[in-house]
Amino acid sequence: GAVVSQHPSRVICKSGTSVKIECRSLDFQATTMFWYRQFPKQSLMLMATSNEGSKATYEQGVEKDKFLINHASLTLSTLTVTSAHPEDSSFYICSAPVGRGLDTFGSGTRLTVV
Amino acid sequence: GENVEQHPSTLSVQEGDSAVIKCTYSDSASNYFPWYKQELGKRPQLIIDIRSNVGEKKDQRIAVTLNKTAKHFSLHITETQPEDSAVYFCAASLGKAAGNKLTFGGGTRVLVKP
Numbered sequence: 001g002a003v004v005s006q007h008p009s010r011v012i013c014k015s016g017t018s019v020k021i022e023c024r025s026l027d028f029q030a031t032t033m034f035w036y037r038q039f040p041k042q043s044l045m046l047m048a049t050s051n052e053g054s055k056a057t058y059e060q061g062v063e064k065d066k067f068l069i070n071h072a073s074l075t076l077s078t079l080t081v082t083s084a085h086p087e088d089s090s091f092y093i094c095s096a097p098v099g100r101g102l103d104t105f106g107s108g109t110r111l112t113v114v
Numbered sequence: 115g116e117n118v119e120q121h122p123s124t125l126s127v128q129e130g131d132s133a134v135i136k137c138t139y140s141d142s143a144s145n146y147f148p149w150y151k152q153e154l155g156k157r158p159q160l161i162i163d164i165r166s167n168v169g170e171k172k173d174q175r176i177a178v179t180l181n182k183t184a185k186h187f188s189l190h191i192t193e194t195q196p197e198d199s200a201v202y203f204c205a206a207s208l209g210k211a212a213g214n215k216l217t218f219g220g221g222t223r224v225l226v227k228p
Binding site: 032034041042043044045046049056091093095097102103105106107108110 | 115148152155156157158159160163203212214215216217218220223
């Protein structure tokens with residue numbers, strides 16, 4: 001079946017640095033990728049939608065300059081958390097629609113900013 | 115936009131008993147309703163879904179019902195087992211018209227006691 005590979009699975013970074021998270025569709029072309037953030041014991045909140053070849057669409061309240069999203073090819077979408085702060089610590093997860101409304105999720109990235 | 119409410123937030127059942135989780139949605143145009151199971155630190159896994167042209171769907175011990183008039187849908191797990199313990203999320207989608215975006219409920223933490 002359709003698989004989305006997400007890396008890294010865990011990352012610890014210092015405040016003020018940037019972190020890049022990658023999601024790759026392994027056996028299908030993902031023209032769209034959804035990026036979610038999930039705080040402990042909370043639901044998945046959609047941050048933005050990336051579309052191959054065009055600008056990402058951000059949800060209300062999500063800072064575009066802080067969460068840079070790039071969808072450079074039909075198999076790769078990246079999320080860069082810039083100038084990370086402890087409050088950015090969270091579980092970030094991507095998903096791609098694979099047809100008929102179905103989504104396949106990446107394995108998630110646990111970001112800890114110290 | 116779409117809003118999805120999920121209840122209860124926690125559910126403790128004895129092994130072998132049934133578990134029921136209920137969700138309501140706000141946008142009557144939503145047409146796709148998946149349910150996900152998420153274990154700690156893992157990606158959400160689709161366990162069952164239902165589309166707006168169907169009232170009920172069953173897959174072994176799991177069933178989902180949809181009441182479009184009342185705008186609510188429910189997940190039923192029968193003969194619960196300890197491995198059913200996890201967080202369950204419902205979601206709703208407006209389909210292609212809204213870019214296949216999913217809006218998630220707040221989640222239900224299910225604990226099955228042996």
